[in-house]
Amino acid sequence: MNKKPIIEFKDFTFQYYSQAEPTLHNINLKIYSGEKVLIIGPSGSGKSTLGHCLNGLIPFSYKGDIRGSLKINGMETRDLDIFKLSRFVGTVLQDSDGQFVGLTVGEDMAFTLENDRVPTEQMKERVKEVAKMVDMENFLTSSPYDLSGGQKQRTALGGVMVNDVDILLFDEPLANLDPATGKTAIEIIDRIHRDSNKTIIIIEHRLEDVLHRHVDRVILINDGRIVADMNPHEIIASSLLNDNGLREPLYTTALKYAGVNVTKEILPGHLYSLKTDDIKDQVKNWFKSIDKEEEIKEEKPLLKIENLDFSYDSRRKVLRNINITINEGEMLAIVGKNGAGKSTLSKILCGFEKHTKGRIFYKDEDLKDKTIKERAEIIGFVMQNPNQMISKNLIYDEVALGLRLRNMDEEEIKERVNKALKVCGLLPFIDWPISALSYGQKKRVTIASILVLDPKILILDEPTAGQDYRHYSEIMEFLKHLNSLGVTIIFITHDMHLMLEYTTRAIVLADGEIVADDRPSKILTDKKTIEAANLKETSLYNLAQMVGIEDETKFVQTFIDYERWLKSKDEQ
Template sequence: MLPLIQFKEFSFQYQSQAEPTLKDINLDIQQGEKVAIIGPSGSGKSTLGQCLNGLVPHVYRGEIQGQLLFQGQDLLASSIVERSLLISSILQDTDGQFIGQTVAEDVAFALENDALETSVIRDKVAYWLDKLGLTDLAQQRPQDLSGGQKQAVGLGGVLIDESSLLLFDEPLANLDPQAAHESLQLLGRLHEETGSTLVIIEHRLEEVLELGLDRIILMENGQIAFDGNPNQLLASPLLTRAGIREPLYLTVLRELGMELSADQPLDHLATLELPQLSLPEVSPAKSGQEAEVLAQWTNLSFAYPGRPVLFENLNLQLRQGELVALLGKNGTGKSTLAQLLSGYLPAQGQYCWQGQEVTDQSLADRANQVGYVLQNPNQMISQTMIFDEVARGLRLRGLAEAEVAAKVAAVLEICGLTPFRNWPISALSYGQKKRVTIAAILVLEPRVLILDEPTAGQDQAHYREMMDFLQELAGLGHAIVMITHDMQLMLEYADRALVLDQGKIIADQDPRQLLSQPELLTQAHLRTTSLFELAAKLQADPLALSQFYQERRKQA
């Protein structure tokens, strides 16, 4: 039987680039397979997806060599409309995919194009809105939703069309842990019911393993470095070499001395047989002295015009030197709170900076104290070239060009962008664009830095580099707030976890303590890390195992 998809000696070079992004790709994908494509930022995995869905070459121009076939037919000869009938895709940047004026219209768009009966469209739309938890948002504009809700809308617009191949580019990037888990379960059920082929481009390998993948494709430098069984990859050193984060439970099992081999079900902790392993003694976590309060908000209240009150009498302190994780389910107001704290939205209540009330200060003065990096990099970028984007804030402040150049060069190095400093931003991946926006705020050196999903779409190397840098900033007295759905990031780096739900902070505590409260996690759509499942199998204290992991990570 012919493969559903075939790449034969396939190469692609963007018009703006001197070297090919994809080089000599040979890849077959069979009907009904579940395939994950992983790789570090800039490895070419998103470009490979764009070749499948037709954005290359119909939107992103360049030179193609080799063949791309769909059931033996030349896919390159098809128009982007013809391609969409064969392959449904959800883009990494969901804002670029919305068509409808409302959520319901957007989900219905593909069926309307297919000229289905109105009653059929209504029934299918209602079904998928319910499945994805979007029923109450049906009449809202997709652009007004949170990042995770936007992701769910994009997912609905793809799933409703029931194409033979479903292509997802970072589908979990903006979803809270429970929503990500439910989305993967939904994809698994869809695969079982329809036999559709799933191709998922994703950094979050551990979560995607839930699907029971048939194969994993690892890309490096525009080429396929591995194509095979998940367990073969998990037992090898290839993930570490490529800078991809392996499942947390495997990292800890290696640290405990377990030998991993490809004949074990490494992709499924529940069925993995463990030898007798002993947990070394760990030092109890030390509680440091409370540092100076940098920023304090008292009785913070806010409502969007014509909508119910979102926050009422909320109180929050941020201290110098702390790394704070702000968590909560999609749509609970985390990004709105960040905009209130940074002064982008007007709020009632009192704001104090280092003990002095400055509630009525200008936005420019607030920006010198509190920097905010948005979730979607495309909403921040205003310049054509990377260097100019990062330099813009410094130039607006009137710094000499020599000083601008030195500061920009330093932050580009920190953010892993030095090799791209003379590139146009349009040539970057979504994850690389995110690093550009982080660099543009970091270079201004605010004392409080709020980052909305700073590591979403980042590979392990840039994740570590960025988080280690944020730790360095905290060590210098900055307060860092990370809005995140990444429970491992919270466990590894945060000193403090704030959980937001229905306009209230329902928890403000040590991350390990948070992870040991299942009822609270369920309420906030959060999930424990795999360390807690591993601890149960080892009959060990999950907090002690978490402490062991944290100590080993710091030593490394």
Template sequence: MQPAISFRNFSFRYKSQAQATLNNIYLDIAPGEKIWIAGPSGSGKSTLAHCINGLIPFSYGGEVSGSLYIGGREMSGQEIFERSRRIGTILQNPDAQFVGQTVGEDVAFQMENEQVPQPEMKVRVYESLDLVGMLAYEGQGPHDLSGGQKQRVSLAGVLTSNADILLFDEPLANLDPESGIRAMQLIEEIHRTGGKTVIIIEHRVEDVLAQPVDRIIVMNEGEIAAIGTPEALLRDGTLPRYGLRQPLYLNALEYAGISLEKVEELRTPESVRISARDGEGSPVTHEGEFRKALDAWAGGDADEPILHREAPGEALLELRNVSFAYTRRGNDAVRDVSFSIRAGERVALLGGNGAGKSTLSGLITGLLKPRSGTIALRGEDLAGWSIRKRGAEIGYVMQNPNHMITQHMIRDEVALGLAARGVPSPERERRADEALQICGLYPYRNWPVSGLSFGQKKRLTIAAILALEPRLMILDEPTAGQDYRHYTEFMDFIDRLAGRGMAFLFITHDMHLALEYADRAIVMAEGGIIASDPVARVLADGEVAGKARLRETSLSRFAKAWGLTSPPRFLQAFIEAEKKVKQAHEQ
């Protein structure tokens, strides 16, 4: 069978760089395959995708060598319009794809360019919107939709083109856990029923593996480092070897002293089962003994109380009965919210899209004014503070880095706030360089911002706020688009800053971040707080997860699938084991 996509000795070097980003790529993707391209930031996976969909060389110039075939046709002389009819691309930022005033107009855009008759166009628009569950929104403006809804509209637009190949670039980056689950289910349904060739580029390992994948292609330093089935690559530890995070429940098994040779069906926590024999052909432990070993590792049979680490500092931020509505007669977007954050504390603010998390951050930073209630910093009511004064004490990193960046050069972006505050030049350069090093961007300090990926831009905005050294930092989805190595590096540094007294509020859909780095979790739903507890207990509570549209962690799901005595204790044991591993690496 002729490959849908074929690379032969393919290399690419951006015209602004001395070294090639892709080197000697040999790769065949069969028609109808579902492929996950994984790798750390800078590994070349996005560049490979841009070569497939034609953004290279039409939008990003450079030097190409070797050959790329799509459907058996060599691509070097083909125009991007022709290629777009075969390959549909869904970008990680759907706002960048919208061109229509309404959802229906946007979905019809490509058919209009192809002069499809209007009656046929309407039928195909309605069919595509119905398939992705967005037919009821046909007349709405696309920019008014939630992140998950925007992704589905982008997908509907691609489906109307009848493209044979669908390329998803970080499709989960801006989605809450529940929307992410639905997105991956929808992609699988389209793959299964439509016979499409599907290529996914994504950092959220467990979310991708929740649905079947034929092969994983691991890239590293511009080359293909490994190709294999999920089962094979999970079993031999390929993902962590190249800076990617393997599913947490597999780490937990290893921490508990259970070899992966003794288990099978590793792709999801519910599918894991004991092998009939181990790698040497010897009988494995009985299921009951296996369960007892996991319970013992988790701390015994008793459902012991789980306590979060009490931050030693004084109360820094306090909210008392805060409510807010966007219109005078509208429903409250934030309703009677009360909580406090102590100096040095790290708090995860969890909840689905529309729960009120971003509105709450606007109230804390002063962009919005509460309808009622009080917000105080170190005991002083912030009602009379200007946004500039608040900004000196409270740093805020937005979810979309493109909404924050104003400078053309990377170093200038980090130094901008310091210059505005009158920090002398030598001190300004020192603090800017330190922040760039923390966020893994120092090698790119003299690059233009346009040369960065979405994940790198996110780290740039974090660096710009870190350099200002606020007392409280609000991070809106800090790990969106981040590979595991860079995510770990800057989150570990945040740990050290917390040790010095800086407080952090993580607004996040990343349950792993909450589990490993937050002292406690505050959970919101419909504008109110429905839980405030140690993270392990919150994430093991199926009722809270359901109300807040969270996804239980794979650790909790594994513990329940195996009938362990206390899923919260299992999560807590994992946290403690992770800390020991990090401490061992630091010594």
């Protein structure tokens, strides 16, 4: 390997003008040409700020105070501007929708060339070449609305590769992708790394997914400081991930439950590198030792969907023959790739759209003639991004909004708002402005503002999108608590951890039809369903196969039950 660093931070400190404290402290880091480096850290750790320093958004768009030195290609970055930097560093941002500025794939990929005043003919040639590299040559005239998330991301990647940059920087590339597409994205990045020998930097908090392929080094950042700089095996064998609020890969958690001493010698950094010869028996014995009887819950149907069809126009059906019975007190997930009909189904349940055929019953009452407003008192809907719902300055007013619109008297409103805030753990903040809250707390405000209407069922669209492990656990534990109070909860999600850990049932949609309705442990070990819905098998399944356990589904279920048992023991 070339021993000349292409990126070199030396005693680098950065402080936003708007902040009282530096976001990055005394960073010393060398990255060599051709390396593939993963930068991880919890939310607010400074990892995105580090990325912004590399691509020049700092100090070009985000102003602040820089001390120390950052050299890229031997040049001090403070002497360069964002345009010069963009010749060496190509950035793929996490929001593949937001960065799609062109009206077609070809035009978007050409954007940099247009700004570089490349003649039209030459530009078309180059775009064609690059489109081939990212497998998009058949989509050059497609508009962003006809593309999947993965295709949009590949377009973005093509858009930075037209410039033949030395360094590719990926800022949370997995954030908006479904599991299968995320896996493919990691494979494409790996292929480009091997073929072109570019320097690759990936900023992510979803460690396990990135480690699907080889990575040279993992750099862990927390509180603006570099906490660790080691290879994947070392970091997974250490306790640093848990200490810093990051999730370790599920298979290593399983190994630990089985009493295996996870050291770097068994190469735990990637699933494919894991040496199982010496640990096989330990895992098998653990699996055998746990014998749990199936818990049988009494089922009381709450919501029944019968033979439901839906289409926007009469030609193509978005949903076909949907039959679901949701029982009281359930916590279930609706999964499937984008466009499979998940959001449409939830819109129909809330009355936002009218189904074309079929019936929906709440208990024994047909919901057909209920207005949106009336349905909201039975089924509450929480949007993905809290900013899409919040319209008041004060928490109290925001939560009270739904009741005030129903002309309830202030006395009763006060009582109900207080109750909702208490359930959501927001009572101490009752007089706070919403702008002072964290993302997770805002999420709770929106949940409280729906709960105050006292719905029996809550539908949440990607409740933990973009959240690190600590915030994820916080939100999910809170929802579990709500569930224990009797609220039936439906998640619409891509997150398979969420589905495994927190739900007892998952409904899988593909092309408008239900292809599976079963326990998550079963769904995530079933090849056919996984393929139909763009899911990914859990690493627990692969682990089971690697150590020679035949009933993989049971192994996964055992893991979930064991984990839940551990958690409930903790709480007592």
